[in-house]
Amino acid sequence: MDFxxxxxxxxxxxxxxxxxxxxxxxxxxxxxxxxxxYPQKAVDSLVEAGFSALGIPExxxxxxxxxxxQIMVAxxxxxxxxPSLCWINFSTEVDDIxxxxxxxxxxxxxxYALQGIKPFTxxxxxxxxxxxxxxxxxxxxxxxxxxxVNGNKTFNTSADRAPYMLCVCRSGINENPYKDFSxxxxxxxxxxxxxxKLDKIGNNMCGTYExxxxxxxxxxxxxxxVEGRGFYQLMKNFxxxxxxxxxxxxxxxxxxxxxxxxxxxxxxxxxxxxxSFQLIQEKIVDMKIKIENMQNMLYKAxxxxxxxxxxxxxxxxxxxxxxxxxxxxxxxxxxxxGGIGYTHxxxxxxxxxxxxxxxxxxxxxxxxxxxAGRALIKEAQ
Amino acid sequence: MDTVACYxxxxxxxxxxxxxxxxxxxxxAKSVIGEYDLMAIEEVVSIADATGGRAVLLTxxxxxxxxxxLVKAALSRGAAELYAVVDPALASADAFQTAxxxxxxxxxxxxxxxxxxxxxxxxxxxxxxxxxxxxxGAPVLNAVxxxxxxxxKIAIERTLEREVEVLEAVSPVVLSTTADINxxxxxxxxxxxxxxxxxxxxxxxxxxxxxPASSVETVSVLAPASIERKMVVxxxxxxxxxxxxxxxxxxLR
Numbered sequence: 344m345d346f347x348x349x350x351x352x353x354x355x356x357x358x359x360x361x362x363x364x365x366x367x368x369x370x371x372x373x374x375x376x377x378x379x380x381y382p383q384k385a386v387d388s389l390v391e392a393g394f395s396a397l398g399i400p401e402x403x404x405x406x407x408x409x410x411x412x413q414i415m416v417a418x419x420x421x422x423x424x425x426p427s428l429c430w431i432n433f434s435t436e437v438d439d440i441x442x443x444x445x446x447x448x449x450x451x452x453x454x455y456a457l458q459g460i461k462p463f464t465x466x467x468x469x470x471x472x473x474x475x476x477x478x479x480x481x482x483x484x485x486x487x488x489x490x491x492v493n494g495n496k497t498f499n500t501s502a503d504r505a506p507y508m509l510c511v512c513r514s515g516i517n518e519n520p521y522k523d524f525s526x527x528x529x530x531x532x533x534x535x536x537x538x539x540k541l542d543k544i545g546n547n548m549c550g551t552y553e554x555x556x557x558x559x560x561x562x563x564x565x566x567x568x569v570e571g572r573g574f575y576q577l578m579k580n581f582x583x584x585x586x587x588x589x590x591x592x593x594x595x596x597x598x599x600x601x602x603x604x605x606x607x608x609x610x611x612x613x614x615x616x617x618x619s620f621q622l623i624q625e626k627i628v629d630m631k632i633k634i635e636n637m638q639n640m641l642y643k644a645x646x647x648x649x650x651x652x653x654x655x656x657x658x659x660x661x662x663x664x665x666x667x668x669x670x671x672x673x674x675x676x677x678x679x680x681g682g683i684g685y686t687h688x689x690x691x692x693x694x695x696x697x698x699x700x701x702x703x704x705x706x707x708x709x710x711x712x713x714x715a716g717r718a719l720i721k722e723a724q
Numbered sequence: 725m726d727t728v729a730c731y732x733x734x735x736x737x738x739x740x741x742x743x744x745x746x747x748x749x750x751x752x753a754k755s756v757i758g759e760y761d762l763m764a765i766e767e768v769v770s771i772a773d774a775t776g777g778r779a780v781l782l783t784x785x786x787x788x789x790x791x792x793x794l795v796k797a798a799l800s801r802g803a804a805e806l807y808a809v810v811d812p813a814l815a816s817a818d819a820f821q822t823a824x825x826x827x828x829x830x831x832x833x834x835x836x837x838x839x840x841x842x843x844x845x846x847x848x849x850x851x852x853x854x855x856x857x858x859x860x861g862a863p864v865l866n867a868v869x870x871x872x873x874x875x876x877k878i879a880i881e882r883t884l885e886r887e888v889e890v891l892e893a894v895s896p897v898v899l900s901t902t903a904d905i906n907x908x909x910x911x912x913x914x915x916x917x918x919x920x921x922x923x924x925x926x927x928x929x930x931x932x933x934x935x936p937a938s939s940v941e942t943v944s945v946l947a948p949a950s951i952e953r954k955m956v957v958x959x960x961x962x963x964x965x966x967x968x969x970x971x972x973x974x975x976l977r
Binding site for chain 1: 910
């Protein structure tokens with residue numbers, strides 16, 4: 344078993360670090376967070392250094408990259424302090440469109456991904472349909488050779504910037520909702536689309552929106568994949584999405600850990616460093632154990648995915664675990680930092696706000712119990 | 725124009741530990757390409773690209789220079805191939821010895837412009853580039869902050885203390901750059917992957933005529949002694965404060 348990185352992976356991570364240092368990103372992200380601004384300057388530097396090309400096939404102008412390396416890069420970026428939800432490797436979107444999109448859709452979506460622009464916002468969650476995806480009520484109705492989409496989607500990340508929406512709709516062809524969903528890809532500037540910004544507690548650099556779809560006219564060719572197969576297509580999408588989300592979790596935890604441990608070795612109270620107190624040491628040791636566990640689970644899942652094994656259970660386990668463990672590590676890091684950790688001067692406070700949503704989005708940690716629990720029992724029979 | 729950049733493999737300064745007796749402990753220092761040499765590499769690649777020539781790299785040192793990760797790190801920056809003179813004795817070679825070896829290696833290569841960084845990021849003697857030019861009998865300039873090649877002519881700017889000197893040179897020419905001549909590229913994954921496939925030629929010392937005797941004896945290499953911060957704040961620029969500052973400085977000597 345080889346736990347080492349390849350020389351190529353090491354050099355790529357060094358390039359990432361150079362981009363980060365040259366851009367003085369720490370200061371920049373602090374400003375963007377305060378001003379609720381998308382970190383475009385950082386995105387531009389990363390795109391220039393080729394990071395948005397990772398994982399995109401050569402024929403579309405990208406650099407073929409295995410999922411393991413993509414995860415490593417995403418983790419490292421977050422460990423350096425890159426803001427979550429702003430990462431520019433759209434492996435989920437790329438994977439999705441390559442698996443189910445037609446040639447024209449692939450060309451269009453990958454063109455944006457290559458430029459570091461989130462190509463589409465996923466129209467999945469609705470006000471009344473979160474974990475219960477079967478309750479989705481957005482419809483795609485065919486009329487005179489056209490398709491009309493009606494409904495409301497919510498928690499749409501980057502709906503203000505993404506040029507497209509990949510929208511999951513009821514097709515009205517099957518009573519079983521799971522066999523009735525279809526995906527449509529349409530530009531966000533189509534008539535009938537309005538967006539409304541949500542005011543949330545963290546991830547200030549990336550806007551999240553409610554999207555209203557009022558008779559949005561699509562062509563039948565805007566269908567992605569097979570009519571009525573949208574739900575199954577989505578489930579495949581979620582496997583990759585969960586791995587990239589977990590990479591962000593591990594990275595954010597490492598970022599908080601690095602800062603807190605350094606501080607523990609320098610901050611003096613009662614005439615000695617706080618790191619010499621065993622209550623602080625216990626926190627540090629447990630934080631480190633969690634980081635190691637998270638990495639091991641994540642990399643094993645990525646390795647299985649690379650080797651063509653199913654990760655349907657693994658992706659749920661790793662999503663649940665890294666969401667919780669990263670939250671605990673960041674929270675402990677804030678505790679070690681004391682009052683300073685609660686101020687906006689210290690980036691741990693941002694991580695504390697930003698990471699919290701990872702226990703909710705892309706499948707809550709409770710839904711992960713539901714998906715993995717059933718499968719584990721079935722597996723044992 | 726065919727170009728060659730020379731670089732040195734040095735210990736990463738971030739990992740160098742100063743011992744209590746001010747000697748340097750490099751045991752934990754990873755080997756990296758000299759920071760200023762990256763500008764030389766970038767410059768030869770851009771000259772070669774602009775003139776339809778070929779850029780290659782040259783280094784000399786002990787077996788560390790052929791470490792495959794370091795070779796990939798060097799070749800991921802656009803040059804076509806690497807030449808390396810490898811011998812354990814080169815790890816402790818002085819500036820003249822290194823220059824003699826590099827000059828002998830350059831004689832075996834065809835080039836119009838040979839470029840060096842501002843100085844090595846370990847010893848920073850800033851001598852090797854000039855010595856190589858002298859040994860080759862080629863025009864040699866240091867502190868070069870701009871190189872423009874057109875119609876076979878090499879226009880050079882040197883940033884001096886009070887002026888910018890503009891010169892024109894004929895090839896072959898040996899130049900040492902300033903650290904601000906360019907911002908070295910950040911290698912992309914495709915460059916890193918391609919670097920692994922580029923050729924490397926290793927020469928022994930014998931193949932470049934051996935190592936001349938050193939005329940320098942290194943007695944010791946020590947970090948400057950550090951002193952504790954005095955934590956004194958001079959509130960204003962009054963004559964009294966300035967007198968106090970001056971007298972405090974005098975007291976430290």
